[in-house]
Amino acid sequence: MITWMRRNLFRSITDSFLTILSGSLLLYVVWQALQFIFVTGRWEIIQVNLKILLVGRFPDELIYLLGLSILAIVFGISALAAGGRGTREHKSLTLLLWGLLQRFGLLIATGVLLIALGGDQESLLFGFYVIAAVAAGRIFGAIRKRTALSKLPGWAWVLINVLPALSLVFISISQAALEEWGGFLINFYLAIVSIALCFPLGVMLALGRRSALPLLRWLSTAYIELIRGAPLFVLLLLAGVALEFFIPDSITPDPIFRSVTVFTLFTAAYLAEIVRGGLQSIPKGQAEAGKALGMSATKITFLITLPQALRNVIPAQIGQFISLFKDTTLAGVALSVFELLNVGSAITKQDAFLGQGLVYESLAFVGLLFWVGSYFMSRESQRIEKKLGVGIR
């Protein structure tokens, strides 16, 4: 301990000085934060508005659909994670639990916090349901390995786990009007829908930019560079005031439609650059081997180079997703979408809380949700990066 301190804290006089300086700064920040959280913070504003912060004005009688969707998603992810791994080195139970705690501890803590803030029996019950869904997913995954289910092709297995979640999500969308959605739900929805929609366009643009056909190359390059030179916020504003000029009168797009359009077109350009980087990292020999086998150019692209390229850039794609997730806040200011940050500022202007300086509490809560989401995803991306060994080769 003393050697550690001497080596890490008090190597020389300047070092000791730095230690004391940064240590006191760190202590001060932690002290202030703890005091804010446990003593001075007035968290009633969050407790009262918890529902509106999380799901907006989503109709109460349909919330069970959202709950079911979350459970289905958790179940599917858990089952896929259990079934996906072939061999696993034998670890002791403590090590396994410790690893799980490191990976999911933050999410679990946030979940517990939300349940505590919700403070009723239903939220507690829902917490148990989530745990049950995780366990059921693991068991389902284990069943697959041991029984005839293992003969199913991979895509069918993925479909079995993804389909219930997807269909539930679609049911929720069709049951409750999109205008009634809000809060964190909207941020999540915008990010996921936009990333899914921008994928085909992004990959097409990347292929176009690397294509040997000059016209296609110019078109793709022009699109990518134009979009990358424009601020997202201005594009959103433009969509807010100018989109109706460019489409027939019969369509009146709502703000969510507008923001999804802009996020998709915007992210596609960035995704294209990421995929292009991936394509460039594939050694020439791969395509040449394909040629030697007599494959057509299309087949070489879609069966050999593109899959490898997409796999190599998974961490960068997650990074793009994180930044899209954070950028969904812009839709609130630019298009008055009722997303989390917008809700967070709006609740401080409610009659009961007006002019009490509760900005800190509401922004802290909003920041916490975004921070946990982004941090969790970036940690997972680092894990995948290590697993793929992308940075090492």
Next chain:
Amino acid sequence: MSSLPSTPAKVPFYRNLTALKWAFQIAAVLLVFALLYWLYSNYQENISKSNIQTDLRFLDNPANFTIPGNDFDQSQPVRDAFVQGFLNTIRVSFVGIILATILGTLVGIARLSKNFMVRTLGAVYVELIRNLPLLLLITFMNLGVVLQAFPRIEDAWVPLDLFVVSNRGIAIPWYLGPSGQLALIILAAVVIAFVVGKIRVRQADKSGKQDRAWLYGILTFALILISSWMIFGYSFETPLVDGRGTTGGLRIDPSLFALLASLVIYTSSHIAEIVRGSILAVNKGQGEAADAIALSGSQKMRLIILPQAFRIAMPAIGNQYLNLIKNTSLGATISYFELTQVAQITVGNGSPAVPAFTLTLLVYLGISLITSLVVNYFNRRLALVER
């Protein structure tokens, strides 16, 4: 191929690869143009129905709004408002890029420190800031820090009697004198100092002695600045609280401070990660070689590691600069009068939306292109010349 007897002399056009490729491309281009034409015809139709301007004539109309912290008059044309907005955007970008680079580099180095406390502090800073939305930081800076935590002007903080901090903005000491002149002098001083440094390096290379070129450069810079300061009779002026405002010094508007501070904090956390990664990416042998010839810790960092790390970091940092410039558009959310805010207000005042925003986008595109040209130039200068 053609010499083989089995292939037919003439390939039918539907099997001719060149023809197919061109047909495919032309089809794709036609598709894109059809889409554009569809949008354009909708635009024309909607325009003719609602009788809206489509050209840039609106730039000559009176602006009908004022810009705080600026002697812009509301009878001046919209064109001038756009120019002021452009200048404000450039101002924030320029200062922001410099500050974010300095802070980011320091934090990046701190994250690799041997000192546990410094390392932890750096890690907390980076991980905390990087995973928050920029808009949240800006909102927090504006509502939470400037408007709520800063005192009212009556009981403003006056640290060292040099600054005045209140919720009406921050005033810092500033020189008295024509601003263009001083900028020119500083520019000239930088150029001359650079030339002197180069000459010193060349001499040192010849004589084989230690160069100390940067010392000479800084001395030259300081000498020119101080002498011209005295010749032209500039003086410093410290700000004073004066009733409901401040006099003297340079006043930084609350919204400008909030925007600048959050942009610098946000971008520096990203730059710190890039700097850290680049320092780690420098070949280990380089540091060991520096140890072997007994360079001190700071010499090793300054002369061996950092120059090579910056070569690796340059493209990524350039991207961050571009992001910072584009993110200045978020100043519009806290009413800082940069380009986007000007466009938004003038559209609200009745200027046609499509031309106004297209103009704004084109200006941003221009700034981005010029910045990336500059970054690419330095990148090429720094890049390792390989065989």
